[in-house]
Each structure stands twice: as C-alpha cells, then as structure tokens.
Amino acid sequence: MNQPLARILVIDDEPQIHRFLGPALEAAGYHHRRADNGTQGLREIAQWSPDVVILDLGLPDMDGKDVLARARAFYEGPILILSARDKEGEKIEAFESGANDYVEKPFGIGELLARIKVALRPRTVAQPAVTKVRFGDVEVDLDMRYVSRNGEPVHLPPKEYALLTRLISGHGKVLTHKELLVAVWGVAHTEDTQYLRVAIGQLRQKLEMDPASPSHIVTEPGIGYRLKREG
Template sequence: MSVLRHRILVIDDEPQIHRFLGPALDAAGYEALRADSGQEGLRGIALWSPDAVVLDLGLPDMDGKEVLEKARAFYEGPILILSARDREVEKIEALDRGANDYVEKPFGVGELLARLRVALRQSMGPKRPAGPLSLGDVVIDLDRRLVTKGHAAVKLSPKEFELLSRLALSQGKVLTHKELLVSVWGAAHAEDTQYLRVFVGQLRQKLEDDPGRPALILTEPGVGYRLVD
C-alpha cells in the first residue's frame, strides 16, 4: 500500500533550484510540484491544493509578495518564502502579509526541510496545545496561566504572560515585532520595538538558563521572535 506523501509546491523561476530542491524533497518523503512563475504558481495552488508552498520573491511576471497576497485570499496552508533578498524590510513585509517563514538564498537544504516540518506541524496540529507545553525544564500551562521552571513556579506579570502565550500559540512560527506589539499592547504600540525588547529580555531572565545566549525565545534579527519548537 502506497503512503500518502505531503505535496510541496515550489514556485521559482530558477531551473537549478528545482533540480536541487526536487530530489531533496523527494528523498525527504515529499512529493515535489513545480511552478516557474507567479501566475503558474497561483494556478498550481488552486489546482493541486498543496500541503505547503515554497515561494521565491523574484519571479519573472510578478513580485512574490503579490503572489503571497493573492494566494492568502484562498489558501490557508503554510507558505515559506525563499529569496536572495536579504533586506530586513522584505522579510518583515512578507511575514506581515501571511508568510509562515523566510529562508534566504543560498540556503542549506537541512535548514529548509526543518523549517518546512515546523510549518507543516503548525498547519496540521491544534491551534492551542491540548495540555501544558514542555520546553526543556520550562512548562507553560496556558489554561491555568501557570509557568514553571525546574518544577518551581515562575512569577510573570500579566503582559509577560500574554507575550509568552502569544509566542507559545504560534508553535515555532516567527512573529514580527509588529504582530507581537499589536496583539499584546494594541495598535497604538505597533512601532514600540524597544518596549518589546525590554519584555523579551525580562522573560529571558526568568526562563532561560543563560539569558545572554537564549535557547528558548529566539531572535530573528530585525524581524521578530519565535519560541523554539
């Protein structure tokens, strides 16, 4: 009996990317689908309903961010951006428009596959953990609003707990500074990134073994934060 494989649509106009990524996805147990332009990619998403999409920003017929925006009108699955553009504003805009993650070219296939696995888990798993979330010796119980580290209760302020909860509910997804600020403090604080850094620093002091080298709350430089999956 054949095993049903996750279908991954790669939208990229570079033939070498398809030659490299297609076999890598196949070896990892996925079915690789191909599109060479934005319009082709949108048709592919509508026709094949892939389990996830890997989308390049530099397409010949339209900007990848436009493809992302159009796709989000009818597609709810994970979309990972794959691009040579390394400007922070590009990453932030793509994430704010609905991308699940962003991988820069040149990239390691191991990293891309790991991020793809995380994105697929996010889309298939429950939106809210069924029970307490264990991350090493840190346990986050969202229902009881209780956080422990090494079995000792950690005292968090209401905003610290709200910020940690938002990160926990994202299940490893990168959340931009703006997303976190708006969801925790409101739209009036959308640009207060220094305010956010202070609260993340406070959480790290309380939860990390070494706050100077965080292993739990990870920084995506210039973009935002993610809770380790």
C-alpha cells in the first residue's frame, strides 16, 4: 500500500514564497496548503491537522511567535520557523515557544526539504490514512464528505461536518472545548461554548441511537468531548 502524502502547511504572507515553495513541495511528494496570515494559519492547523507547519514570523495580523504559542495549545506536530529575523534572541524565543527548527530567509530549497524530512522522521510509522470511519450504524466517507446512518444519507451543515471530522481525528482522545471551537469557528470564538453545545446536540440527534444517552459522542465534563468508535 502506498504511504499517504505528508501534509505541509505554509503560513507566510509573501506570495513569492508560496509561488516558489508550493511547486517544490509538490515535486518532493508532499501535499501542501497555504495560509497568508496567522488567523488563517491557526484555523488550518486546527481543521487540517498538517504533518508539518512552516511558519513565518512576520505576519500581517499577528506576530508569528504568537501564532506559535497559540498553536502549541492544541497542536503537537513539528513547526519549522521560516524567517528573515536572524538575531539569536529571536531564535531562542522561538525555540522556547515550541518551534522544532529555524530556517533563515533567504534559504535553499534543498536545505528546507531536508529539514522537513527530519521533522517527519519520527512520524514515518504513522498508520495509513483512513478514508472511511464507522461507529455504531454510522459511516463517514472522509474522501467523499459523505455521512450515512443505516445506509441512509445524513445531511450535516458545514459546521457540524467540521466538528464531526475533528472528533474523528482525535482517535478517541478527549478534545477540549477550546480546541474544537478553534477548529470549527476560529480563534475569535474560544469562549463561545454555546456554539459547541448546540452543534454537539445536533450531531447527537442525527447520529446517536439515543441522543439523551449518547454512546459515541461522549461528554467529558468540564473538559470537552471525544468520539468512541467502539460498538
């Protein structure tokens, strides 16, 4: 079986960086996405769960170190800083905030690809990508963005579908209220837990055998939710 393509998210506001880096990443066999500012980048990290994040420090809406700090509240994957800031203090602060590597601009594509490969090395034993997920009488086809229950299609609006797929990506682990809110509604809504409660309730109505006593979308009181795929 072919290994799934590693997903690389590039957060940088310079169009020329994306024009240069995008084709190089594709040619190296990676799947990539771009984000042009910190807000968009945080949303992509939460929703797409990239294997590696390449982050510029000089972003138009917030400092890259703030993006780094916020990302580390919910993302454990490698983050490579790509920046024209070459002062030792900047590098130290970035590493202390959770960066895994630091590449100065201008950079050589060969060096950057080598650093990406190193960042991915501990993750090469990851399980193959799953395209279909079942729990109870529900099936989710992640490639087709199709949800069914007992063979019948289930309509989920974009927010509900995004919430479901984020729960699926947790592989049974508890996802905090904040993590789910960032993933689905964005960083401006980390305190809007009522949005999350309503969406969880709607998912349970559509997917649970007994919404009042859910067996799959489980509440962890005061923390968040997790998806139990057993049974």
